[in-house]
Amino acid sequence: MAEAHDLALLNAAENPELRLLVEPADAGTRIDRYVAANVPDLSRSYAHQLLEDGHITLNGADARPSAQLRAGDMVLVRRPLARPTDLVAQDIPLTVVYEDADVVVIDKPAGMVVHPAPGHLDGTLVNALLARYPDITVGSDLRPGIVHRLDRDTSGLLVVTRNDPARHAIQAQQLARTMLKAYLAVVEGRFKEPSGVIDAPIGRHPTDRLRQAIVANGRVARTHWQVVEELGDYTLIEARLETGRTHQIRVHFSHKSRPLLGDPLYGPRKPRATFGLTRQFLHAYRLGFALPSTGERVEFQSPLPGDLQAALEALRARATGTR
Template structure:
């Protein structure tokens, strides 16, 4: 059991205040702790939306986090390609890539470990993982089965020689047909769960081109030159075209789905041992395809065109 206390010195709703005062506790964890009675104010049970009086004492007694589990799990995988060095997998929307607090198991890594040995370079909890995509982003990932392959794939990412192209449905109607977003990214100074364009952030470059226009929405392709956390989502929100369905960076009024309409459609790299150029594609998930068909009908466009 972790015990902490602090004195209230600013007027914020309690769940947000706890997350601000205690960086190791997320706002969702704070909300859950308050609702469970594990976070109190001057000994009193409160609600997440309550605003405590200045000078009051907030007492936090949270249970120890659930240990991360790297047990191999027999979870079905959509394997697009595999050889002695690499696995290319089409990750479904809703699956977390590797174990982390709040997602201790049932991840892509648990499924991969059941299927094959993986490289050990990226640490205990991320074996084989060379790059990631978000939980609610679908699409292609390359996974290293040994350390030699991991070093090769990582070097290709660093040298920007590999291919990573996404498709996204975004809000608004682009005036231009293509463009480049160059804007440095780092942790948001306003919300530590978010990334943001910040002056002292890491360089980030996203290339985009318009595929179809639907009036209030646009279908685009995005090619990553760099691979920062949430890069496409933040860059598109930054230029006024947030990804539809994005709960973190987009508007509340958006397209209904199972998260952001963002899919890693194309992936290319050199095979680590032979040097052969490999390129793979994966179709968008059914909910993505159905949404495009609906938008095409509303815009009077052909519905049977390939995405």
């Protein structure tokens, strides 16, 4: 247990680190089970999610929740662990596109964080969901019902599950890559081909903890894209996720020297123009999956929000010389 390990809690203001040195008795244990057993107040489901998000590393590299440990391995937990009792229901307006006894489809606005995290302990989508659907208790401690996410400043559609069978059904579709998750994005530059696939592994940036990067030991990440409209020296594209890594679209197109318009994290330090945007031009506009209860295939669409539509019109006017 924790007291038998070499534990060091570094009291950094925003990013304390908990180090666990694996003893011979724990060799062969799954890392998610090991972390849950050795970190107070941390459930296995939350440990699983932290591993998926890259907040827990094994010998300095990202690890799958199922990775088996060896004696002498070093497990590093980088994220402060809020307790489930920190969650509060808050009456925050939501745009509900669809709901039944199993799932809810939300059209998330830009600026809303999906789940509580350090620096965002309330005012999130989860807080709003708990007020509207108090029966949602499945999933990890701080992410009840959440099976996929959108970045804070990415708008659009996501599905939330209301019970365990529904959660398993949606997760199975994600693993089988049968869910449709399509985005509209404007990127800088143009393409020689009308469509393509970006296949490049993504992991945490080696020096910047806020960023993800293309790294050799990263997790498999594939983004399918096609040109929707050429806008002078910018391009409107549709991007479909085959995998769902953190910041995947933003990282992939930045890596290809086609950063998203307005991206403050992966775009140029001094962008040529913002067209009125204060966030990245990225919108989850189509979402499709099979309903857990009936297996019926459903698909939902979300129109571009006002700020993105205005930027698109400005780009069109610039490209045609009408403004």
